[in-house]
Amino acid sequence: MAEEIRILLAHADQIDPAQAEDYIKVGGYKGLEKARGMTSKDLIEEVKKSGLRGRGGAGFNAGMKWSFVPPAEVKYVVCNLDEGEPGTYKDRIICEKNAQALIEGMAICGVAINAQQGYIYCRGEYPFVVDLLRKAIQSAKDVGALGDFDIEVRMGAGAYVCGEETALIESIEGHRGEPRFKPPFPGVAGLWGVPTVVNNVETFACLPYILTNGADCFASIGAPKYPGTKVLTLTGDVNNPTYFEVPTNYILSDVVYKLGGGVKNGRKFKAVQVGGTSGAFIPEQNLNTPIDFDSMSAIGAALGSGAVLVMDETRDIVDIVTRISKFFEHESCGKCNPCREGTFRCREIMEKINSGRATEADIDNLLLLARVMKRAALCGLGQAAPVPITSTIEHFGHEYRRKLLQYA
Amino acid sequence: MANYQDIIASCKDKKGGIIEAYHALQREFNYIPREAVAEAARVFGVSEAQAYGVATFYSYLSVEKRGKYIVRMCESAPCHVAGADKVLKAMEDYLGIKVGETTADGKFTLELTECVGQCQATPVITVNSQPVFNVSSEKIPEILSAYK
Numbered sequence A: 001m002a003e004e005i006r007i008l009l010a011h012a013d014q015i016d017p018a019q020a021e022d023y024i025k026v027g028g029y030k031g032l033e034k035a036r037g038m039t040s041k042d043l044i045e046e047v048k049k050s051g052l053r054g055r056g057g058a059g060f061n062a063g064m065k066w067s068f069v070p071p072a073e074v075k076y077v078v079c080n081l082d083e084g085e086p087g088t089y090k091d092r093i094i095c096e097k098n099a100q101a102l103i104e105g106m107a108i109c110g111v112a113i114n115a116q117q118g119y120i121y122c123r124g125e126y127p128f129v130v131d132l133l134r135k136a137i138q139s140a141k142d143v144g145a146l147g148d149f150d151i152e153v154r155m156g157a158g159a160y161v162c163g164e165e166t167a168l169i170e171s172i173e174g175h176r177g178e179p180r181f182k183p184p185f186p187g188v189a190g191l192w193g194v195p196t197v198v199n200n201v202e203t204f205a206c207l208p209y210i211l212t213n214g215a216d217c218f219a220s221i222g223a224p225k226y227p228g229t230k231v232l233t234l235t236g237d238v239n240n241p242t243y244f245e246v247p248t249n250y251i252l253s254d255v256v257y258k259l260g261g262g263v264k265n266g267r268k269f270k271a272v273q274v275g276g277t278s279g280a281f282i283p284e285q286n287l288n289t290p291i292d293f294d295s296m297s298a299i300g301a302a303l304g305s306g307a308v309l310v311m312d313e314t315r316d317i318v319d320i321v322t323r324i325s326k327f328f329e330h331e332s333c334g335k336c337n338p339c340r341e342g343t344f345r346c347r348e349i350m351e352k353i354n355s356g357r358a359t360e361a362d363i364d365n366l367l368l369l370a371r372v373m374k375r376a377a378l379c380g381l382g383q384a385a386p387v388p389i390t391s392t393i394e395h396f397g398h399e400y401r402r403k404l405l406q407y408a
Numbered sequence B: 001m002a003n004y005q006d007i008i009a010s011c012k013d014k015k016g017g018i019i020e021a022y023h024a025l026q027r028e029f030n031y032i033p034r035e036a037v038a039e040a041a042r043v044f045g046v047s048e049a050q051a052y053g054v055a056t057f058y059s060y061l062s063v064e065k066r067g068k069y070i071v072r073m074c075e076s077a078p079c080h081v082a083g084a085d086k087v088l089k090a091m092e093d094y095l096g097i098k099v100g101e102t103t104a105d106g107k108f109t110l111e112l113t114e115c116v117g118q119c120q121a122t123p124v125i126t127v128n129s130q131p132v133f134n135v136s137s138e139k140i141p142e143i144l145s146a147y148k
């Protein structure tokens, strides 16, 4: 059985993340030095070759994303530290244990696309991480590690949708965090209208390792098509509710039973929701699946943020999904109708089912509404909002039907 | 106490920094006074309607007066399954207010929040953004009585 592999968290709790000197002692900033010695084209090729794909949910090849950036006088590197997906705290852990790797990764991206300015957009729930990052950046500047690259930290203010990259850009610009129409993508016209690369914390933090150890080394870890490691956060009914860094070919059932130490209180397993609140519920028969992006997609689920919420046999699936539907109603920004109205109706129908006032026709309506939202919503929030509902109707339909009127 | 004009002026060099200014105001007052919204609009060169639109979009910003301690209950799924409902009820009983209200002495405001990213220790509440871990309804009086 595969063990934990620590790349991002290799020196966790052994170095002070605020101190660049500590990081340099364990080999830090070598990747950036190497990147500076390469042409931008070769650097982007190297990152492409590593197979590194975005850890923020969409799984897009990072080097490929950078290669789309057109020449321009001013460009920006933006780090997505909005981490709003419930059950997720891996970006906080990466910052708290290894903030310098994130800073180095952003600077490497700066070299690749020829940008001098970076922004970290940190969620408003983490003011202490904002303080840490500001210290860490200052320390990196003081030792001269960053050269002419600068990073500013901006704080969000409690809006899940600001994790969506164009909403995040709107928020840095000082506006309401409403997603933009795409295209143009941020790589072409992003922050203040100029080319902008937006990547997740974990994506940036992989780069020092890739540059220092070589693309092939990274590409050989984990699943061939989604290589590297993934930081997972376990919550719910497990004995070990904590974080782990595993190779991406790690099997989901090992996450629950080996890392998680199995279901709490000797109870039986019922379901696991992977990827946070917008993820699908996975039943026992699909547990034997690797956690990588493509394997999860193949079973109709998503790796997403890497949050893993385990539910035991006593959990009321319909009640949990009702709570989740409230989350999406609350977090919908209201810009587009399928999501503004759709998340409201989803919540309304879920409450009706949960309180025993619904009929089979309500479930049919819910499924129809889900299809419309998946196709017609402007951004990923509205598109993913019905996933917990449809995946539980599919795998746990009996729990819905048990609550319908005619069975009362 | 710093006045709101100075607080806003300290952020004026940050491009698009109106949200940073709002955070700075809230660190001082716990909410954004109406006259400060108007001042922020002027300093950042947007209409008052836009400045108000920003202040009301984000759940951590408030244009209504709030208490000295803003207590939030996380009710996202991991905290929900860990018993957030019971903890919330205990806080309402202890403080004698409902969600969204402020105690008569102006000390506590009770709010709901989605996941605050501390799910290793559910259920979680925050007091002025500092998380408190593994709370339970029984522990609420002891926890809240520590805030003077």
Ligand SMILES: Cc1cc2nc3c(=O)[nH]c(=O)nc-3n(C[C@H](O)[C@H](O)[C@H](O)COP(=O)(O)O)c2cc1C
Binding pocket: A053, A054, A055, A056, A057, A058, A059, A060, A080, A081, A082, A083, A084, A085, A160, A161, A162, A163, A164, A165, A166, A198, A199, A200, A201, A203, A204, A379, A380, A381
């Ligand atoms: C509603 C919504 C919320 C999102 N939240 C986050 C988030 O908290 N963190 C993140 O990195 N990406 C988030 N994303 C994905 C971003 O839009 C974007 O794809 C990502 O930051 C790109 O980085 P990556 O390529 O390194 O994954 C979210 C997307 C949507 C639609």
Ligand code: SF4
Binding pocket: A161, A178, A179, A331, A332, A333, A334, A335, A336, A337, A339, A340, A377, A378, A379, A380, A381, A382, A383
């Ligand atoms: S899908 Fe929802 S969150 Fe996204 S733009 Fe539409 S209303 Fe806003």
Ligand code: FES
Binding pocket: A086, A087, A088, B074, B075, B076, B077, B078, B079, B080, B114, B115, B116, B117, B118, B119, B122, B123, B124
């Ligand atoms: S779900 Fe409550 S802190 Fe994450």
